Structure formats: C-alpha cells, structure tokens
Amino acid sequence: MRIRRFTEPIFESLIKICGYSSGFVVLLIIVFLFKEGISFFGSSPVEEGFTMYVHSNNPVKDLSAAQIKDVFDQKITNWEALGGTDQPIERFSLDELGEAFTEEQLGKDFEFLPKCIDSYMDSLPGSLAFFPSAQTDGKLKSAIPIKIDKITVGKFLADTEWFPTSRPAARMGVMPLLLGTLLVSFFAIIIALPLGLAASIYLAEIADERVRKFLKPVIELLAGIPSVVYGFFGLVVIVPFVQSAFDLPVGETALAGSIVLAIMALPTIITVSEDALRTTPRAMKEASLALGASQWQTIRKVVVPYASSGITAAAILGIGRAIGETMAALMVTGNSAIMPPTLLQPVRTIPATIAAELGEAPFGGLHFQALFALGCLLFIITLIINLMVERVSAKRIN
Amino acid sequence: MANKLETIDVNLHYGDFHALKGIGLAIPDHSVTALIGPSGCGKSTYLRLFNRMNDLIPDVKITGKVLMDGEDIYQIKSSKIDHLRRTVGMVFQKPNPFPKSIFENVAYGLRVNGISDNSFIENQVEKTLRQAALWEEVKDKLKKSAFELSGGQQQRLCIARALAIEPTVILMDEPASALDPISTGKIEDLIFQLKDQFTIIIVTHNMQQAGRVSDYTGFFYLGHLIEFDKTKKIFTNPSKQETENYITGRFG
Amino acid sequence: MEFPESNERRKKLSQAIMFGLSRGISYGIVALLFLILFFIMKQGIGVISWEFLTAMPTDGMTKGGIWPAIVGTVYLVLGSMLFAFPVGVMAGIYVNEYAVAGPVKRFVKMMTNNLAGVPSIIFGLFGMALFVNQMGFGASILAGSLTLGLLALPIVIRTTEEALKSVDDTFRQASYALGGTKLYTIRKVVLPIALPNILTGLILAVGRVSGETAPILFTVAAYFLPKLPSSIMDQAMALPYHLYVISTSGTQIEASRPMAYGTALVLVVIVLIVNIAAALLRNYFGKKVKMN
Numbered sequence: 001m002r003i004r005r006f007t008e009p010i011f012e013s014l015i016k017i018c019g020y021s022s023g024f025v026v027l028l029i030i031v032f033l034f035k036e037g038i039s040f041f042g043s044s045p046v047e048e049g050f051t052m053y054v055h056s057n058n059p060v061k062d063l064s065a066a067q068i069k070d071v072f073d074q075k076i077t078n079w080e081a082l083g084g085t086d087q088p089i090e091r092f093s094l095d096e097l098g099e100a101f102t103e104e105q106l107g108k109d110f111e112f113l114p115k116c117i118d119s120y121m122d123s124l125p126g127s128l129a130f131f132p133s134a135q136t137d138g139k140l141k142s143a144i145p146i147k148i149d150k151i152t153v154g155k156f157l158a159d160t161e162w163f164p165t166s167r168p169a170a171r172m173g174v175m176p177l178l179l180g181t182l183l184v185s186f187f188a189i190i191i192a193l194p195l196g197l198a199a200s201i202y203l204a205e206i207a208d209e210r211v212r213k214f215l216k217p218v219i220e221l222l223a224g225i226p227s228v229v230y231g232f233f234g235l236v237v238i239v240p241f242v243q244s245a246f247d248l249p250v251g252e253t254a255l256a257g258s259i260v261l262a263i264m265a266l267p268t269i270i271t272v273s274e275d276a277l278r279t280t281p282r283a284m285k286e287a288s289l290a291l292g293a294s295q296w297q298t299i300r301k302v303v304v305p306y307a308s309s310g311i312t313a314a315a316i317l318g319i320g321r322a323i324g325e326t327m328a329a330l331m332v333t334g335n336s337a338i339m340p341p342t343l344l345q346p347v348r349t350i351p352a353t354i355a356a357e358l359g360e361a362p363f364g365g366l367h368f369q370a371l372f373a374l375g376c377l378l379f380i381i382t383l384i385i386n387l388m389v390e391r392v393s394a395k396r397i398n
Numbered sequence: 399m400a401n402k403l404e405t406i407d408v409n410l411h412y413g414d415f416h417a418l419k420g421i422g423l424a425i426p427d428h429s430v431t432a433l434i435g436p437s438g439c440g441k442s443t444y445l446r447l448f449n450r451m452n453d454l455i456p457d458v459k460i461t462g463k464v465l466m467d468g469e470d471i472y473q474i475k476s477s478k479i480d481h482l483r484r485t486v487g488m489v490f491q492k493p494n495p496f497p498k499s500i501f502e503n504v505a506y507g508l509r510v511n512g513i514s515d516n517s518f519i520e521n522q523v524e525k526t527l528r529q530a531a532l533w534e535e536v537k538d539k540l541k542k543s544a545f546e547l548s549g550g551q552q553q554r555l556c557i558a559r560a561l562a563i564e565p566t567v568i569l570m571d572e573p574a575s576a577l578d579p580i581s582t583g584k585i586e587d588l589i590f591q592l593k594d595q596f597t598i599i600i601v602t603h604n605m606q607q608a609g610r611v612s613d614y615t616g617f618f619y620l621g622h623l624i625e626f627d628k629t630k631k632i633f634t635n636p637s638k639q640e641t642e643n644y645i646t647g648r649f650g
Numbered sequence: 651m652e653f654p655e656s657n658e659r660r661k662k663l664s665q666a667i668m669f670g671l672s673r674g675i676s677y678g679i680v681a682l683l684f685l686i687l688f689f690i691m692k693q694g695i696g697v698i699s700w701e702f703l704t705a706m707p708t709d710g711m712t713k714g715g716i717w718p719a720i721v722g723t724v725y726l727v728l729g730s731m732l733f734a735f736p737v738g739v740m741a742g743i744y745v746n747e748y749a750v751a752g753p754v755k756r757f758v759k760m761m762t763n764n765l766a767g768v769p770s771i772i773f774g775l776f777g778m779a780l781f782v783n784q785m786g787f788g789a790s791i792l793a794g795s796l797t798l799g800l801l802a803l804p805i806v807i808r809t810t811e812e813a814l815k816s817v818d819d820t821f822r823q824a825s826y827a828l829g830g831t832k833l834y835t836i837r838k839v840v841l842p843i844a845l846p847n848i849l850t851g852l853i854l855a856v857g858r859v860s861g862e863t864a865p866i867l868f869t870v871a872a873y874f875l876p877k878l879p880s881s882i883m884d885q886a887m888a889l890p891y892h893l894y895v896i897s898t899s900g901t902q903i904e905a906s907r908p909m910a911y912g913t914a915l916v917l918v919v920i921v922l923i924v925n926i927a928a929a930l931l932r933n934y935f936g937k938k939v940k941m942n
Contacts, residue, residue: 008833012748018737019744022807023761025800029772032779195675202672208456215676217929222683224854224921226861227770228890232897232914233686236907266679283494287556290449291507291563292484296665301510305497324769326864327890331898351771351864358775358868363783375775379768386767390760480658512657564651 033379036372042150043366045169051133052168053117053143055125060084062147066161068169071128079126087126093168094131096120114139130168156373162337162348164357164367172370174377176337180347184254184333185322187343188261193315195262196269200314203270204277205299223267231331234260239332246344252334254347260328265318272317276310277303313392320385324378326351350378401465402427402567402597403448408462410443412455417443419621420462425614430589430598432608432629435618435644441601444618445569448599449486450479466567484511487560487596489570493552495544495559500536503544503555507563522562530558531588550581557588568592570600574607586611605645609633617641687918694915697908703916711874711896712905716913721878722791722886723860726870729795729882730859734802735852741803742810742848747836766804770864773801777869792882794870801865802855809851813844846935850928857924861917863890889917 045065046052052068054060060082070076071089080086097106101116113135121127121142129143148169149155159173199219203212238259243251280303288298304311334346335356341347354371361367403425410418418440425431433441446452447464450471463470471482484507495503502509504523513519523540527533532554536547544555553573560568570589574582589598589611602608608615609629616626617640625632625641636642705715745762749755777797787793817840825835841848863871871891879886893913896906 008831011833015740015744015748018740019749019758021737021741022765022804023758025803026761026765026768028780029768029776032776032784033772036779195679198672198675199679202669202676206669206672207676215680217925218680218683221921221925222679224857224861224925225686226863226890226917226921228861228863228894229690229914229917232893232910233690235897237689263682270679281494283490283492284496286451286454287488287490287494287559288496288506288510289454290451290483290486290488291510291559292480293506293510294480294661294665296668297510297661300668301498301506302496308497320767324767324771326769326771326774327894331894351769354771354775355864355867358778372775372779375772379772382767382769382772383764386764389767390763477658477662480661484653510661512654512660563653 029379033372033375036369037376038373040151040366040369040373041153041156043369044148045151045172045366046130046148047168047170048365049132049134050130050168051136051145052148053121053127053129053131053136053140054146055121055127056142056144057125058084060146062149064149065151065169065171066159068128068148069161069163069166069171072166072168090124090127092120092124092127092129110135118142160339162353164361164370170366170370172366172373174350174374176339176341177348177350177353177374178377179339180254180333180337180341181323181349181351183341183343184257184261184329184347184349185319187254187258188265188322189315189319191258191262192265192269192318196266196314196318197273197311199266200270200274200277201299201304204274205295205303219267219270222263223271227264227325227327228331230260230264231328234328234332248344250334250346252332252346253344254333254341255343257329257333257347257349258343260332261322261325264325264328265322268321269314269318272314273307273311276307276314279310280306309392313389316385316389316392320382320389323349323385324351324382326355330355350374354378400427401425402467403599404463404465405444405447406463406465408444408447408460408464410440410447410452410461411459413457417621418447421623423616423623423626425597425599427597428593428595429613430593430600430611431614431616432612433599433601433616433618434603434605434608435624437603439618440621441616441618442571444623445571445599445601448567448569449483449488451488453479480511484563485565486567486569487563487565489553489557489560489568489573491572492576493549493556495547495552495555498544499541500544500547500555501540504558504562506559511563523558526558526561527555529561529592530554531584532558548581550577550584553577553581553585554588557585561592565596567597567599570598572601572603575603582607605633605647617644619644687922690911690914690918693908694911694913697912698915702912706876707874707909710902710906711909712902713909716889716892716909716916718875718878719887719889719892719913720916722870722888723890725791725879725882725886726794726798726866726888727856727860729791730798730802731852731856733796733799734806734855737799738803738806738855739810739848741807742814743836743841745807746811746814747832747840762804762807765800766808770801770862771867773797773865774867774869776800777865782869788883789868789870789872789885790883791870791879791886794866794886794888795882797865797869798859798862801862802859805855805858806851809854810844810848813847813851814840816847817843846931850931853924853928853931857921857928860920860924861890863888863894866891889913889920893917 060079063082067076067082072091076082077089078086079089097116097120100120106112106116117131117136118141151172156172156174158175159171160175161171161173162176163171203215207215234256239251239256242253242256284302284306285298288302329349330352333349333352335348335352336346337348338345354374358371361371401424405421405423408418408421421444433444435441443452452458460472464472474482496506501523504526505519508519508522524533527536532551535551544552547555574585586607592598600612612629615629615632617624619640625636625638632641633645702715703720704717706717708714745755745758749758777793781787781793781796782789821839821843822835825839866888870886872885872887873895875885875887893910897910
C-alpha cells in the first residue's frame with residue numbers, strides 16, 4: 001500500500017507528460033523545420049564560399065540570381081541588357097584562368113591568384129568572374145564584388161524557376177513546385193470527390209446492411225495500402241495507360257499523378273462524408289418522404305445539404321492528403337519543374353522535390369536549407385488545411 | 399359523418415416483436431382523434447400506418463386492412479405511395495425543419511411534386527404560413543434559414559410545410575412534447591382551427607392536451623387498443639379499468 | 651391539389667438512374683481495389699519463393715531475394731512501436747481519463763489531430779534534422795524507428811482514446827465505490843476492458859509504419875547493404891524503400907521488375923494480414939465482451 005502511494009504520483013505525472021507528447025512533437029517539428037528553413041532567407045544565392053566580381057569601371061553594381069543564371073546560360077550576352085554599357089559579357093572563373101596562366105604563375109597554393117585575376121581582368125572590362133572568396137576577398141584592385149540580391153520570402157514564393165544546383169547562382173523559386181502540387185491535388189479531388197460522394201451516399205442511404213458490411217472493410221483496406229505500392233501500381237499501369245491514351249512522349253504526367261492520388265484520396269472522402277451523411281436525423285428524412293418526395297429527392301435536397309459541412313471537410317481533408325503525398329507523386333508525376341504546369345506534362349510537387357533532392361543536397365548548404373524552406377511551406381499549408389477542417393467540422397456540431 | 403380512416407384487424411411485427419395486435423378502429427372525417435397510452439404501447443406505430451412510414455423500417459410485417467376513403471392503402475401500387483403521402487401530412491415529435499430557408503421549407507412539398515409555377519408557390523406559401531399562424535412573425539425573413547426560428551416557431555413551420563400540399567389527413571406525433579407551455583398553447587389553438595378542413599390524429603403523452611383538443615380518444619396498451627370512444631366519455635366515464643387507471647395516473 | 655403526373659415518372663426515373671449510378675460507382679471502387687490486388691498478385695506470385703524471402707539480393711538487385719529488406723522493416727516496426735505504443739497509450743489515457751474538458755484538453759486533441767495530418771515527408775525532414783544531425787544518431791535504425799514512432803503516435807493516441815471512451819462509466823464507478831484509486835481503476839478495470847480495441851489500433855499502426863517510405867528516406871534507409879545490420883546504429887534496408895528503389899532508379903529497371911512485383915506483393919500481403927487480424931480481433935473480443 002505504501003509503495004503504491006509512492007509510485008502512483010510518478011505514474012500519473014508520466015501519463016500527463018505523455019499526454020502532452022503530441023503537442024511537444026508538433027512544437028519540435030516547427031522549431032527544427034523553421035530553424036533550417038528560415039536561415040535560407042537572407043542568404044546569397046551564389047554558391048557558398050564564392051564571390052562574384054565585375055571590373056571596377058563597370059557601371060552595373062548589382063545583379064539578381066535570375067540575371068546571373070541567364071548570363072551563364074548565355075541567354076544574356078551583353079551588359080546593355082543588364083543596364084550597363086554596350087559591351088559583351090566575358091564570363092570567367094578558375095577554369096579560364098588555368099588556361100591563361102601556368103601553375104607556376106598562379107602559385108602552389110594559389111597565393112598569386114589575386115595578381116593574376118587583376119591582370120586578366122584589366123584586359124577584359126566586360127568580365128563577370130567568380131572565385132573562391134577566401135583567396136580573393138579584399139585582395140583585388142581592378143575588380144569589385146558585385147552585389148547580388150539576397151533570397152527573400154517574396155522571391156522564394158514568386159520566382160518561377162527551380163534550379164537549385166545551377167552554378168554559380170542557384171535559382172530557388174517555389175512557384176512551379178507549388179503550382180504543380182496544387183494542380184495535381186486539385187485535379188485528384190475533382191476526380192475523387194464525385195466518385196467518393198456517390199459511394200458514401202450509397203453506403204449511408206441506399207445499400208442494405210449486408211452490402212454495407214462487405215463494402216466498408218474493402219474501402220478501409222484501400223486506405224491501408226502503402227503509398228509506395230500505389231506509386232508502383234501507377235508506374236506500371238496508370239503511366240503507360242495515360243501515355244497511350246493521350247499519345248504522349250512520356251506517361252509520367254500531372255494527370256497520372258492526379259489519377260493515383262484520386263484513388264488514394266477515395267477512402268478518406270468516403271469515410272468522412274459517410275459519417276456526415278449518417279448524422280442526418282431520421283425524422284428529417286421521414287418528413288421529406290411524408291411530403292411525397294422520393295428517396296433520391298430526399299437525399300439530394302435534405303440529406304446532402306444537411307451533411308454539406310461534413311462533405312466539405314471530407315473534400316478539404318482529401319486535398320490535404322493529396323498535397324502531402326510524397327512517394328506516389330514522386331514515382332508517377334515525372335518530376336520536372338515546368339512553368340506553368342499542365343496536366344499532360346511532367347510536374348514536380350513540393351513533397352516529391354524534398355524526397356528527391358534532400359539526399360543529394362550537401363548538409364547545411366543553401367540547397368539543403370531551401371528544401372527545409374519547402375518543408376516549412378508544406379507544413380504551413382497542411383496546418384491551414386487542418387484548421388479549416390476543424391472549423392468546418394465544429395460548425396456542424398453547432 | 400363518414401369514416402375517413404379505418405383499420406380492420408391490423409397486426410404489425412418488427413421482426414419477432416408483435417407491436418400492434420389486431421387493431422380495429424374507425425376515424426370519422428373532420429375530427430381530431432387523440433391516441434394515448436404509455437411509452438411503447440404502439441400508438442406511434444399505429445399512427446405511422448396511415449402514410450406507410452413503417453415501410454421504411456426493415457423486417458416489418460403488416461397484416462389486416464388499412465382503409466382510407468374505403469380504399470386499402472396497403473393494396474395500392476408502390477408507385478402510388480408518393481400520392482398517398484401527399485394526401486397525408488405528418489408533423490413530428492421534435493421540430494425538424496430542413497436545412498433550407500423558411501420559404502423553401504414550405505415550398506418543399508410543392509417542388510418535389512413537380513410544381514414549378516413560382517407565383518403559385520408564393521401564394522401557397524403565404525396562405526399556409528397564415529393558416530399556421532406564423533406569417534406575421536416570418537414575413538420579413540422568408541429567405542432566412544429555418545434554424546434561426548425558435549422551437550415553437552419551427553414546429554409551426556413544420557405544420558405549414560405539411561399543409562402546403564393540401565393533404566386531407568394530418569398525423570401528429572407528440573407535436574408539442576418538445577415545446578414550452580406558451581408554444582404548446584399556440585399549437586393546440588392551431589389544431590383546433592385546422593379541424594374544420596382536415597382529419598387529424600394526434601399522439602400525445604399529455605392527458606390534458608388530449609382532453610383539450612380531441613373529439614375522440616383511443617387508449618393503447620401493450621399493442622392492444624383497449625378502448626376507443628368520444629373524448630368526453632373516455633375522460634369522464636371510461637368503460638375499461640385499464641383506461642381509468644391510466645388517465646387517473648395510477649400507472650404509465 | 652393537382653400535381654403533374656409527369657413528375658412521378660421523372661422522379662422515378664431520376665431515382666433509378668442515380669441509385670444505379672451510385673451503386674455502380676461503389677462497386678467500381680471495390681473492383682478497382684481488387685484489380686490492384688489481383689494485378690500485383692498475378693505478377694508477383696511467380697517471384698515468391700523461399701529463396702526470394704530469405705536470400706540477399708544479387709546481380710545489382712535484379713536477382714536473389716529481399717531478406718535484408720524484410721529484416722530492416724521488422725526492426726523498424728519493432729523499434730517504432732517500442733516508442734510509440736507506451737507513449738501513445740499513456741497519452742490516450744491522459745486525454746480520456748485525466749484531462750478535464752476545457753481549453754487544455756481541446757488543445758491536446760487539436761495537436762494530436764494536427765500531428766496526424768502532418769505529411770510523412772515532413773516527418774522525414776524532421777527526423778533528419780533532430781535524430782540524424784542534432785542528436786548525432788546518423789542514418790540508423792534508431793533514428794528511423796524514432797521518426798516512424800512519431801508518425802505512429804497520433805494513431806495510437808486516437809485509438810486508445812476511442813477504446814477508453816467506449817468503456818462504460820459504471821465500471822469506473824464500481825471500482826471507485828470499492829475504494830480503488832484512479833490509477834488502480836484504470837490499470838485493473840478500464841485498460842483490460844479496452845485492451846482489444848487498443849491492440850487493434852496497435853496492429854493498424856504496425857500496418858501503417860511498415861509501409862511508410864518518406865520518413866525513412868533520410869533517416870535509415872539504405873539503397874543496398876551487403877550485410878544485415880548488427881546494431882541499432884546501423885543503416886538498414888526496408889521493404890517500401892526497396893520497392894521504390896528497384897522500380898525507379900538504377901540502370902536495370904526492367905531487369906529488376908520481377909523483384910519489384912515480388913516486393914509489392916509482400917507489402918500488400920502485410921497490409922492484408924494486418925487488416926484481417928484487426929478485424930478478427932475486434933470481432934472475437936467484441937463477441938466475448940457481449941457474452942459476459
């Protein structure tokens with residue numbers, strides 16, 4: 001008895017601590033996600049440890065990541081296009097320097113590098129150079145570092161290109177990924193909602209008890225199949241089907257993703273909206289039938305409107321699941337950040353991007369942080385969706 | 399006065415449960431009949447015979463005859479059931495307006511039965527809301543949700559909803575049991591006025607209510623109809639001991 | 651009142667069409683499920699053999715078996731449940747038995763719901779940041795198990811809560827009346843009655859965890875390992891990740907396709923077993939409780 005008096009409070013506080021575990025985990029997720037994600041903003045898009053220089057006489061003093069990429073892709077070849085004087089842009093880095101100077105001239109540990117750059121640059125007033133910061137910082141006379149716009153939340157959201165590994169300046173615009181995610185998810189719900197609603201109406205209002213007892217577990221089984229198996233099924237069945245049906249060069253498209261995600265969203269939609277339909281009071285249905293309405297009229301005009309907030313919750317929940325779905329999207333959507341995304345082309349979703357790229361992004365680097373920033377965005381979206389569902393469901397109770 | 403409704407030796411089973419045992423009863427036209435008895439005695443089940451609401455429950459078996467204007471409503475084609483339900487209005491225990499506007503609640507029966515003439519519907523809605531003594535209270539907020547009304551108003555709306563398709567019979571299943579005394583009074587006044595045009599059957603737990611509003615009273619007990627007579631007779635001089643015990647409150 | 655006769659026909663017709671349609675769609679969805687299952691079984695059954703289940707992969711994972719992936723998944727399931735089950739059950743006890751209705755309880759429930767709605771890839775990111783890097787576990791069975799455990803936590807909490815909620819209050823009152831303390835009542839009276847339903851939740855969580863890929867991508871999963879893991883600090887292969895890898899990457903996708911079908915079949919069979927076990931458990935104990 002005495003021992004119990006001693007142990008019970010310990011157990012009870014343990015229970016209490018565990019009770020807060022989910023809140024604690026959510027908090028930890030937020031902290032760790034946002035710690036990495038936020039440090040992404042305010043950093044320079046230029047590869048870490050490198051600085052970009054222009055000739056000290058060049059009137060152009062700052063560039064954006066997009067402009068630098070265009071220059072290195074040779075889409076822009078003249079300073080005039082960047083607001084400077086009419087002269088061709090000469091890009092150069094260690095590679096070009098290595099051709100112009102011997103190893104001896106550069107020095108064993110690149111100790112003469114600044115001198116070489118200075119002399120090379122003097123001869124090329126239109127040059128745009130990038131070099132390791134450690135060897136060049138403050139040591140150049142004829143070149144000055146160019147100011148490059150820092151990454152901001154606005155640019156992250158609005159930039160329309162995702163080239164996280166492009167050198168020397170990465171482009172990390174979330175727009176194509178966000179639009180891709182939304183396109184795939186919304187189209188999935190457009191497919192799944194009418195089917196799911198019809199099935200939930202059948203289960204809640206039409207099917208007799210025996211049929212329902214058979215159908216329900218089957219639909220729950222559909223929810224239990226791992227997403228990687230859906231992805232695999234999509235890859236070997238849906239993708240070739242989409243390819244041949246629309247005569248496409250590749251079958252890995254947004255449409256294939258939407259079809260697979262629609263199948264995956266069905267059990268959620270069916271279960272949630274069936275529960276909602278079942279809350280319709282029997283007397284309300286009887287009142288409709290007593291007025292001479294047919295069973296279908298009663299369903300359409302009384303039962304469905306009564307359950308409308310539950311059905312809305314089901315749809316939102318389905319969209320949330322689709323937006324967060326990783327493996328199936330990764331395996332069947334083709335993963336190409338095309339802007340603007342369309343149904344019959346490959347798209348790249350946010351979760352698929354994280355899954356595909358995190359393994360290759362150097363730990364702590366800009367790309368790594370960018371993927372965490374994507375994670376933050378995804379987390380915020382799903383949080384909003386969860387809150388919306390909670391609000392809509394709360395409305396139903398009132 | 400002719401009999402509007404009549405049942406002859408009606409038995410009803412829910413699965414194994416024998417809910418109505420050989421009920422024979424004739425209900426005169428343009429009258430109010432109260433059905434009383436303790437919970438589970440079969441009075442609500444009996445009421446629901448007349449618009450075939452019991453059909454909706456699985457495993458129900460019904461024998462005997464249920465006549466309306468002399469025609470057995472359990473012999474009609476299944477396609478005529480909607481027609482039957484149009485001629486028999488029903489008001490439920492708790493107010494159960496549809497999740498629609500006040501106007502659309504009343505118009506519902508018209509619309510589902512194929513009436514699309516809007517000016518006719520508007521007239522009919524106003525007429526029935528007046529009949530249900532609700533028009534003055536709601537005429538400025540017809541577009542508002544029916545859920546915004548008070549419980550008593552909702553119940554009168556449900557009565558208006560039933561009246562809109564002009565039935566000849568109205569079934570009321572404890573229509574005031576969920577309402578406060580003032581709302582109950584209004585519903586009772588309404589029943590009194592509606593008697594001229596309709597044949598009304600009302601199930602009630604409330605003896606005083608049965609005494610106030612009805613012309614005839616039937617007492618049900620354990621699935622049997624114990625006694626049926628003029629209300630005055632039942633309440634002053636019942637011929638059966640069980641009836642007397644019940645109305646004097648000795649059980650139930 | 652006169653009602654148009656034509657309306658009756660229209661009513662009947664639209665009802666017949668819509669009922670038929672919704673029945674057709676429902677059976678269509680069921681047919682789709684069977685199609686998926688049948689397809690994977692048909693393609694995978696020929697691959698399944700004793701050797702497939704118990705051998706190491708060979709020839710760039712185009713031949714041999716999936717033994718290390720099975721072992722890895724078993725370790726991950728055990729590890730994650732070791733964490734999620736006790737914590738989740740205790741949290742469920744807290745929510746249903748201790749928390750007083752009010753803002754705190756609402757908050758706890760809301761957080762559990764939110765956690766359940768967090769996409770699995772976020773768990774992967776989080777597990778990498780916390781367990782792999784911050785805590786220094788590296789990509790390991792420990793890090794992967796903890797990550798999967800967090801993912802399973804809301805499932806266990808919610809099923810426990812539901813199970814406890816369905817225990818009639820009279821049991822508790824009877825125990826209190828005999829002088830039982832709260833914790834004693836929960837341990838000796840409430841938990842035994844709720845146990846079958848709690849176990850059902852556990853089984854479902856096992857099913858979920860064994861099929862998850864995204865959370866283990868960066869926390870434990872290895873593309874290929876020549877040896878079985880020997881400690882919880884080792885990386886491991888896992889069935890879902892193995893299926894992903896051999897069906898999408900590598901130079902010999904076509905050659906490893908049979909292996910992929912076999913792996914998919916194993917995953918599907920796990921899901922089937924889990925669901926059937928949960929249903930049986932529910933049925934068996936459901937009857938037993940009623941009999942008492």
